[in-house]
Amino acid sequence: MTRILAVLLASTAVVSCGQLNAAPAPFECSAASETECINLWFDTKFEEELAFSPLRQTSLGLKTDYDKIDDLSVEAEQRQLDWWQDTTAEMEANFDYDELSDDAKLSWDMWQFRKDQVEQAADFRNQAYILHQMNGAHSALPSFLISQHRVDSEADMTAFISRISGIGTAIDQLLVRAQSNAAAGTRPPQFSYDAVIAESRKITSGAPFGNGEASALWTASEGHLAKLVEDGTITETRADELREQARTALTQDLQPAYQRVIDWFTEDKENADAEAKGVSELADGAEFYNFRLNQMTTTSLTADEIHEIGLSEVARIRGEMETIKNAVGFDGDLQAFFTFMREDDQFYFSDDDKGAQDYIDAAEEHLAFIKTRLPDYFGILPKAPLEVRRVEPFREQDGAAQHYRPGTPDGSRPGIYYAHLSDMRAMSIPSLEVIAYHEGNPGHHMQLSIAQELTGVPKFRAQGGYIPAFGEGWGLYSEKLAKEMGAYKDPYSDFGRLTTEMWRAIRLVVDTGIHSKGWSEQQSVDYFLANSPIPEAAVKSEVRRYIVMPGQATAYKIGMIKIQELRAEAEQALGDKFDIRGFHDTVLGGGPVPLDLLEKRVDQWVAKMQAG
Template sequence: MKKIQIFYFLIFTGLLLSCSEPAENTIPDSEINAWFDAEYEELLQMSPIQLTVQGRKDRYGEVDDMSEEAEDKKLAWMEASVQELKDKFPYESLSEQAKISYDLWTYQYEMEKSNREFRRMEYVFNQMTGPHTLLPNVIINFHKVDDASDAEALISRYAEGGRAITQLLERAKLQTAEGVRPPKFAYEYVIDQSKALINGAPFTETGQNSALWNDALGKIEALVESDKITAERAEALKAEAKENLINKFQPAYQELITWLESELPNLEEKPTGVSRHENGNALYAQRLKTNTTTALSADEIHNIGLSEVKRIQEEMLTIKENVGFEGDLNEFFEFVNSDPQFFFPNTDEGRQAYLDESTAFLDEIKKKLPDYFGILPKADLVVRRVEAFREQDGAPQHYNQGTPDGSRPGTYYVHLSDMNAMPKSTMEGVAYHEGNPGHHMQISIAQELETLPKFRTQLGFNAYVEGWALYSEILAKEMGQYQNPYYDFGRLVNEIWRAIRLVVDTGIHSKGWTEEMAVDYFSENSSIAPGAIKAEVRRYMVFPGQATGYKIGMLKILELRAMAEKELGDNFDLKGFHDTVLGNGALPLDILEKVVNQWVEKEKAEVAE
């Protein structure tokens, strides 16, 4: 998964392009971009969390209003903003770049309106994107403390976080009243994660310091060490932090845990997908549209997945034969999945070795980037283990974006609680996916673009973002990586993983597959570790449609590259293609196709001159 999964990011689809005849541009980009920036600033001010993620300190002691009323207010504001856009800026008077911005701004509202219809159907609390871990993650990893006022804001956020969790619990109760409940395992995970957050000092008398308390102590002590505050002021701040954690934060989480535990007997042990809910098929169709930015149906996506699984397995057979393995593909899967040579020890030393080797791969490929890209990211990249309170055995690695100004680096996070679920063979490809030239490069470049309106630098269309990251795994081979044939096999394991997702996600949510059926298909068609398969299938069950964006997006990028190579022949410039794809920020796939076509036509015209 790409970047931090904050549900305030704008993910939109279904962009409809105007069929108007082009006219002479009469409105300069600077004028409409200034309007977009002013509007985006208003929108951004509605989310203190998103402000913090972007490295800003506006509303620093606050947490977003998580109520349905706040969502309605935001939607009404967006509707008015879109109407103002239409009134002020005639579409035919805009440049091609401004038209793209116009379409994106309009359809962020359309998608928000579409989401409104299903807001009581998307599970409020789950093990993947739940706000119960999101809020502490932001507080620990994104809330910087540079002076006493920042520390006061941090302490305020403990109380604010408690308020937000209480609001979200009320929404979960409304969802439950309408008969929408997640699988039982989802609440079991959430209970464990929530208990871990309020275990240890200052919440309990025994055990080590909790993650939040450790974070508070470290940030306050750092102020003392840098002579920003006195020791006496530090003790006062610690006392205030302790009071808010115990009296504001802990009660909200304890109430959440108590309610979740009371719900466990009502949850299904072996559920199917969202189609089991009333209006579930409509929800899934909307999720597929959102996550693929296409009109592909569940059946079409399912069949693409089946075809891709077959194709990739043929490539796997070639590597199996090249390394001299005697036996069929399933036996090779078992070998790669179980032989000790393909795993680091399940020890702290083994965990550090995974981090070190991943870092080494990223350092190596970074040197080659200028040969394949004209636009390069300025932001740094670090590799880290996921914090203990949100770590899960076999859960997928993910990326958290840095700040636009580079003050916080991008972070590639790895779940390392069970090293037997983290094979060496797939490690290299995942590093390129999450780091360079994948998520870190794409998201950092987008944030650093200076000629686009600000809102476009922060968009995150799933099919584009994840499609680019999966394309990056293949591109890395073209760049000379994967010297170990087993690691190249691991690249194919990663790719077939994404192809299987098309089959399994649609199977679960549109064809009535159970968790067991999904796990069986995964196991029969890949060498992915059992722990990882279980975590993956459970991810799909609570996060319908998201996993389909990867392969659909990658296939579109490959299709566009093949088209450009065919049209331009010897004049095809790979750097130019990559800069075109990355230089406009994240886009829905139909808009991306339009942009690449325009680039191809421009290249042809320059050759003809």
């Protein structure tokens, strides 16, 4: 699962883009073609869009607005919506769609798509769970600052300190939104309140907030200062001054904001549901869920249709699981085999720091193997390095989903595959290999790094953000692709591959069950356990994820199925002319796109191949 900045809502900041909602401005261009002109326009507008988000600038390796945190208020979100509407009107007024190349038409369609998504999201602001346990902004902001804000100079360190204070402001903005949505009847269930409170306390525990071990942000501050002194960039005296500024920012700006979150969530918890309910229980809940399904899958599939696809896929995958169970000579039915896989000690590393490191070492070994196979299946390869890391203690959760955070387009910061390793009994060895491929190569690291490194494509497409059905669909497709590449030599690892595919098929059933059919949390857990060997701790964490992130879990299987369908159609149409490297480069070489535009892109590639 990818974690970029989607967790920070529609990250926004004030920009100077001229008067909003004014008549479309003419665009002067001396380039030879309509396509060249609109590509220049797209790059100009991308720079304007970037100005909305200092954090996104940092994620791309830029040090502009390096001392700022995004404005996360509703007012800032509205300013960004106005900008999208105005720029779309400007595009339509200045350019002729029919005069564009096929790729430029795709860019036009993508601009319209992104504007439409922002417009639709604005209609359901009151239905959003603002802070929750799934890497919500209260934990994502400190994690972002620690992992992505590089400190190479004294100016970078003062910007780091300024951002500590800015997190306090952002947290207050999000609390206002959480309170407003609660007043409108939108509250996550009580378990999510408990998680937000616990995580907020972890972030603000220890030095310099009180006694005990240093907090994560204080450790990061001390590490940056020590390195600057070691490099001779600043003196010890200046380091002491900056240390006190960091202490002040943490204790006077950041900690009080988190305490306000703790206090309000503690007070309001009694108003939240003890027994979790789907979003269909909210005002306009059914419409909100349909919107979420559309945004996550980029299709018009209904909840009932997705539910039926899930049931069909669960049945199919169970059949493949039976085949492996019989091949390893297990004496018992599939449910007994699930229990065996879930409970037998041979399938787990030790539940301690050594076991956690063993897990990381094994993931790195699998990724090293698959890297040797990539040139046979891809023409375009990522330049950015990949690292495997354990999640920081303040946001680590037992059984929580592993995830990926992209590096920079220039490769100066690696892509990072994060694993939650606080409960090793929730992290089975048979599923380790497939998850490494999903989060690393040929999965998210490959897809996102290639996108960021693209040339000849407008930057808003290459670096334009997260489209769940495309990104997660590719991640799941890559799990099966790794088998073609020679992975999963051990039958239990291949069963682990099927387990993660089953996991995503179950998501179609459970997500729609919770949010459109009234399924309870326990009913969802029971269905999950009946159809997979995934440890119960991980299952409970998963189900709670679906509850607070309606629809997101449906993106994986819907996206995978579409990519598989497009490949099968291309193979049939091209026969001996089909080139697997060309197909993969076509899928990844245009940046993230909704599934209908992906189909259009693949169809164009097939036509070109047929024409020779």
